[in-house]
Amino acid sequence: MNKATEYAIEVENLTKSYGDLLAVNDISFTVGKGEVFALLGPNGAGKTTTVEIIDTIRTPTSGKVTLLGMDVTKYKHDIVHRIGVLPQGFTSFDRITVRETLQYYSRLYHCRNTDIDGLIGLVNLTDKRDEQYKNLSGGLKQRLGIAISLVNDPEVVFLDEPTTGLDPRARHEVWQVLQGLKKAGKTVLLTTHYMEEAELLADMVAIISRGKIIAMGSPVELIHNNADTQILTLQSADEKVFEIVRRIGFEPVHTNHNNIRIRVEHTEDVQQILSAIKDAGSFYRGLDVRKPNLEEVFLKLTGEALRDGYVEGGEAE
Ligand SMILES: Nc1ncnc2c1ncn2[C@@H]1O[C@H](COP(=O)(O)OP(=O)(O)O)[C@@H](O)[C@H]1O
Ligand SMILES: [Mg+2]
Structure with a gap:
């Protein structure tokens, strides 16, 4: 099999500078056809820059990027018909209905046979199809955005932070839509700072921090490769336990x-920890020991949190 058919996306030594800032610093990865690939990293990591170079919106400083066998700097016109894009922070026309919006975008792409109602069904907006954009909730707006990215029946879909800012329920509903895309055989390049999203949806994850890919693999591989660490949780511990654990050299975190x-x-x-607690006459009600999740792997690798306000262990309880 030649490379052009094997991979949907090939990124080799990609670099992007904005003046003195090296926003993307020599990254390489490939995305197989039909694969969901997630770029996982905090704000400012270089995710959008990378995605928008691959989808031909921005120009690389150096390196080579090939999409469906075509150099992205040379074949923009051919590429644009074969990809779909949901940009970060997508918005649309306030007073235009869901159906009209999709009809409009379909015309922009010169598509004659877009199955508008089929698309509306795919993103579960059938009962909202005559609703104006401004009346949709955040999650529904994002689902419309995903439908827009599909009007030209693209082979590769770019979704830049499709669930940022959504409440957990709306996020789950977007995930269902994304699982539908995966089943439909689309290649998807997704960016996110939700490790749960990457863990659930992605075949491959690249953890990106300050313009560099610092780890890459399937979610299971990433966790396995960093499984030298275990997470011990002591439930309903009395107030002395924290200090006891700290005194013997560990770094306990209150959750x-x-x-x-x-x-x-x-x-x-x-x-050692359990004996120290017992010897001191302190107690806890229960315990569990488990492998780290992707978020904890990320913290371990980068020393930084994926999102502002994230406190280690603060969400999983
Ligand atoms: N057009 C631009 N001009 C100058 N700096 C930019 C531009 N776009 C992004 N940056 C900077 O590049 C870095 C990476 O940004 P971005 O790719 O948007 O990261 P992410 O999507 O991971 O949040 C950030 O420091 C950002 O401020
Ligand atoms: Mg971004």
């Missing part, structure tokens, strides 16, 4: 409901 979370390297560490 909800008097729970304490401790990152440990070995099983013996768990035994």
Whole structure:
């Protein structure tokens, strides 16, 4: 099989500078056809810059990017018909209905046979199809945006932070739509700072921080490769436990409901902690030991949080 048919996207040593700022710093990856690939990283990591170079909106400083076998700097006109884009922070025309919006975008792409109602069904907006854009909730707006990205029946779809700012329920509804895209065989390049989203949807994840890819693999591989760490949670611990654990050299973190979370390297560490608590006559109501999730892998690799306001262990309880 030649490379042009094997991969939907090939990025080789891609760099992008804005003046003195190296926003994307020598990154390389490939996305297979039909694969969902997630760029996972915090604000400013270089996700949008990377995506918008691949989808031909921005121009690279150096490196080579090939989309469906075509150099993205040379074949913009051919590429545009074969891709769909949901830009970060997408908005549309306030007073135009869902159906009219899709009809309009379909005409922009010169598509004669877009199945508008089929698309509306795919993103679960059938009962909202005559609603104006301004009356849709955030999640419904994003689902319309995904439908817009599909009007030309693209082979590769770029979704830049499709669920940022949505409440958990709306996010889950967008995830269902994205799982539908995957089933339909689309190649999807997704950016996100929700590790749960990457874990659930992506075949491959590249963790990106300050313009560099610092780890790449399937969600399972990423977690496995960083599984030297375990997460011990002590439930309903009394107030002395925190200090006891700290005194013997660990870094406990308070989470909800008097729970304490401790990152440990070995099983013996768990035994040492439990003995120290017992010897001091303190108590806890229960415990569990588990592998880190992608968010914790990210923290370990970068020392930075994926989102503002994220507190380690603060959300998982
Ligand atoms: N057009 C631009 N001009 C100058 N700096 C930019 C431009 N676009 C992005 N940047 C900067 O490049 C870095 C990466 O931005 P971006 O690609 O938007 O990251 P992300 O999508 O991961 O949040 C940030 O420091 C951002 O401020
Ligand atoms: Mg961005």
